[in-house]
Amino acid sequence: MRLTVPFRPMTWRSVCAIAAPLLLAPAAIAPLHAQTAPADQHAALSPGAKSDNAKPDAAQPAATTAAPASSTDQRSAAAAALDKVKQAAKSAGDIFRRVPCLQPKGVANTTGSLPHVAAKLADGRPVVIIAFGSSSTQGYGSSAPEFTYPNRLAAQLRRHYPSADITVLNRGIGGEDAPEMMKRLQTEVIDVHPDLVIWQVGTNAVLRNLDPKETGKQVEDGVARIQAAGADVVLVDPQYSPRVTERPESARGMVKLLSRIAALRHVGIFPRFEVMRDWHEQQAIPINDFVISDGLHMNDWGYACFAQLLGDDIIHSVGQIKLGVNVPSDVRAYRPM
Template sequence: MSSRSRYPFCPGTALVLAAVVLLAPLSPSSAQAQGAQAALLQHTDKSVPSPAPAASQANAPAQDNAAAQQKGIATRAIEKVKQAAKSASDILNRVPCMAPKGEPRTMGSLPHVANKLISGRPVVIVAFGSSSTQGYGSSAPEFTYPNRLAAQLRRQYPSADISVVNRGVGGEDAPEMMRRLQSVIDLHPDLVIWQVGTNAVLRNLDPDETARMVEDGVTLIQAAGSDVVLVDPQYSPRVTEHPDSASKMVRLLGKVAQLRRIGIFPRFEVMREWHERQAIPIDDFVIADGLHMNDWGYACFAQLLGDDIIKSVGQIKLGVNVPSNVLTYRPM
């Protein structure tokens, strides 16, 4: 068994990185902020004598302005400390997993998720799919990709109420998933992450028919007022035994995402990069059945997916990447 399979989360690496963040010398601005914070505490301490009564009232506005500036600097310093702590916490929970090089992936627009986060309302995400959504191959429930994703998003948005509901059923593909799609819509999710296509390849289903059903399903999800992200098949020996079908499925799902203007996480290409460009052995991220991911594989998949979701939400908060026809995604 490889070292990555035995120790999928490599805490030593994360601890070193966290230590670097937390032990780095203070920048001049941070030192000034801490000094200002100390000055503010001294200013508010009851033991500090009050100004002499003879002080000119003309100096009061200047004193008030200085106090406000000190309070503002102190507040910014506290926020920086909180952000550093959050970053350190995230480092401790991440696996040593590099994003693929080359052209950056785009998650597309996730307006429903972003709007809920901005307004402080609860966010519901449904992970919809087959056995790799259900978590087959993971050593414990907390290591499935939906649970890893939920943990990452909660670290990123600690004040938000975020739920990730697992609706993965092993062995299914588009025909079976379409029959239970309404039960997903009835949860009123803000985002549906739909992992599909692997079993269609293994069962030799018609890729064109699968893509047609997925497009119909995406249309229904969008009409119900949810964002959608597709996840294409995994790159693993059982799937790559069908190279033509697998590549066609990946291509067609990409076309559906483009047509419906939704996000897609290119799992097939990401996993192929792990093996071909990053020289990671297949059995470091796929279990012995030659199909399903192990703890490290699920963790890296969830981590990169979460990074893309966070980036998309951040762009919308900044007013970037907001589709002009976003209303077409909502029920009329």
Template sequence: MKSRRSAEFAAIAVAAALLLGVTVSGASAQPAPTPSDPPPAAAAEPPPSGRDAAQRGIAGQTIDRVRQAAKTAGDVLTRVPCLAPKGGGKSMGSLPHVARKLIAGQPVVIVAFGSSSTQGYGSSSPAHNYPNRLAERLRRHYPGADISVINSGKGGEDAPEMMARLKATVLDAKPDLVIWQVGTNAILRNLDPTETGRLVEEGIAAIQAAGSDVVLVDPQYAPRVNERAESAGKMIAALGRLAELRRVAIFPRFQVMKEWHERQALPFEDFVIDDGLHMNDWGYACFAQLLADDIVRSVGQIKLGVTVPADVRAYRPM
């Protein structure tokens, strides 16, 4: 069993390095070695034992699976391009804790906190949920960095339930960044946006006190949310005011998805599954791409020595 696991692990590492262009950093920071060409047929090598042949067979199967997964992930955005929203807006501002860790070459921990659209309901596999796509894009941009994205999404929850598990599933992970998606289930349940705002503000204060950056993610633009347009408008406004008050970033998912539908003329079925609420693989991938690009841009401001005013946190992707 140990030999089989070792073969699978080795195959995955080699395949990931070849397919995704990610180098594996060691103590000497040398690039990962490339496999040599196979020996000629006449090479005098002893025939593989039965165990070696089985391990090679396992390794080959694992490489094929990794190749197929990478191809599938890459194909998601080819059918519809992921375009950044047009027009300007406020900058996300700085993400000082994340930037400081990246500059120092220290590991970065990100917690994606939320409900079913963080958990990944509607995606075809866990590889296609937004936290995993976000991790993939950030690691591609920072190939030498040790970046972990923890998926702490739980379907059906909103602020009351999330606050009950904030310490155990978020704070105890000691994150450098918390991406908090909240508000959709409150809209669907007709919960008071003022009370939701109060709970979220309490949570932000606890996250900031623990030394983490925060990005809020507001509700999605989807048919079932749009059926409660008045409640959705109040929730989005409340979260926007809260972001300005607490000086944290907010990713305006509602506005971004609305632009997909109205300005880019994408039908809902291109980014929302049949339940009229949750995103599909393309929706999660584009959301993750735009969010990752803004995180990279915000970190880059600090690396370049650009100081962004602390009160400039609510933003719209450029």
């Protein structure tokens, strides 16, 4: 059987360089708002990315000897540029259709019920989702801000709930784990009054050899505070990548710890470690096709598939209780991105 594996990063980056302006422009008027770190901050983190500050100053006045362009010429040039970008975006879509993001076999949906999100959607009220975490939430390794997992998730939820007013806030800061996140939990999460908090935690605890018992206490306390504030919670465990798996005992221990906390507090957990392991071990996808060269962070395809699987779990979980309608299990037949 021939296996389809993700596209190579260089091919995708070349498409993104053309398609990104279209993705960044008109989407802001949609009812869904996805917020991430500023572009210049993202550029500092992402290899090969460029800040707007490095671009030539297009606002400088033209030389007095230059003849002004007519309005007809300007409209023609704008139309040609838009057509070119639309074609590039179509090509990017073709890539996604050729490379499916498959549901890992044997990895159960453990997102649980999301009553606060479901109630808001059923009543037509705005929904606020906070992606809380470290560098893989912030988006290190993605080629542009719109390819981080929170923005990918936001786009998917917009497609599924086109009339809903959903805001996705990115509260990821690279290098942090539970000790640092707990210091900003109140101001950056609880005070925003979210309906759902997706908390990615534990990877840096493994890499920094933090005390797992102390990490467990902090995460459990944080989950309890989020619940008391009236929000649903989904934990996200560490990624399956070389920098993490080179510490197998610590990695397995963190995965079990977060799973235990989720069961104890009756919240959801997205098993990212097992999902990514399935990509490699069961779907025979090379590690380098979803992890960047640092051996830790995901690339655009990795973030996109992670976001899609998480989004489908959220949609399924909301559908189970929204308006009392049960969603059939086959709704989670994962679509190509």
